[in-house]
Amino acid sequence: MFDNMNIPLNLFFENLEKEKIAELFKNVFPWEPLKVLKIYLLDIISDLPKEIPIGVPLSESLFFTTEGEIIPLKEIDIYDEEYYFRGKKIEGAILKAGAILTGRKIFFEKDVVVEPFSLISSPAYFSKGTQIRHGAYVRGSIYTGEKAVIGHATEVKNSIFFSSAKAPHFAYVGDSILGNNVNLGAGTKLANLKFSKKNIILKINSETIDTGLKKFGAILGDRCQTGCNSVLQPGTLLGKESYVYPNRVCGPGYFLPGTKIK
Structure with missing residues (x-):
């Protein structure tokens, strides 16, 4: 030891x-x-929801709530770095268009941001506030x-x-x-x-x-x-x-x- x-x-x-x-x-x-x-x-790590496409670039930016809901980011309102959907405050991770996920054993805590053209393979666990920046390769x-x-x-x-x-x-x-x-x-x-x-x-x-x-x-x-x-x-x-x-x-x-x- x-x-x-x-x-x-x-x-x-x-x-x-x-x-x-x-x-x-x-x-x-x-x-x-x-x-x-x-x-x-x-x-x-639990599997990602089936609504999140695997193995192809995301066609639009998504907000993945801590409750497991998938919402197009364009439908989210942002005030003072807080997120709202239809008047209700929500928490979650942002997955930008162009990012690629190649497996479902990936976990995102709140305030994680995955930028465009990054590639993430499973398994992976990202804690609160982690940034996966443009073009990152997570194997x-x-x-x-x-x-x-x-x-x-x-x-x-x-x-x-x-x-x-x-x-x-x-x-x-x-x-x-x-x-x-x-x-x-x-x-x-x-x-x-x-x-x-x-x-x-x-x-x-x-x-x-x-x-x-x-x-x-x-x-x-x-x-x-x-x-x-x-x-x-x-x-x-x-x-x-x-x-x-x-x-x-x-x-x-x-x-x-x-x-x-x-």
């Missing part, structure tokens, strides 16, 4: 218990949730906490975004975990596969650990930041409040909280 190696989870994450998937992190290495994320999401097995951002031309798969984690521009996030308030600079790549295609091996405190994962990108603790065009090699673990400067290659291995990689 991480605790046995004197590297507790709180070196990465604070207030972990506030995240809906906190149970996946209990008494395991911090990368273990990636192994079960897909199964977990398939179990907790499935994705969980986001509140107010997370998957940005323009960003590709993500089998990853966890805690609340306010952001990959806003041209990023690749594969088999990775982003802590609270992480921000990836434009063009950041979290590489997840070695040339050898063998399991990712970590060396921590003179111990060698086989993660059991052939694909494992990075874990970025709370408030970590990366500069533009930085690359994190497979199996990189950044303690909270660490920085990777622009155009730098980082890892693999574990870096203490507050590390600055210049």
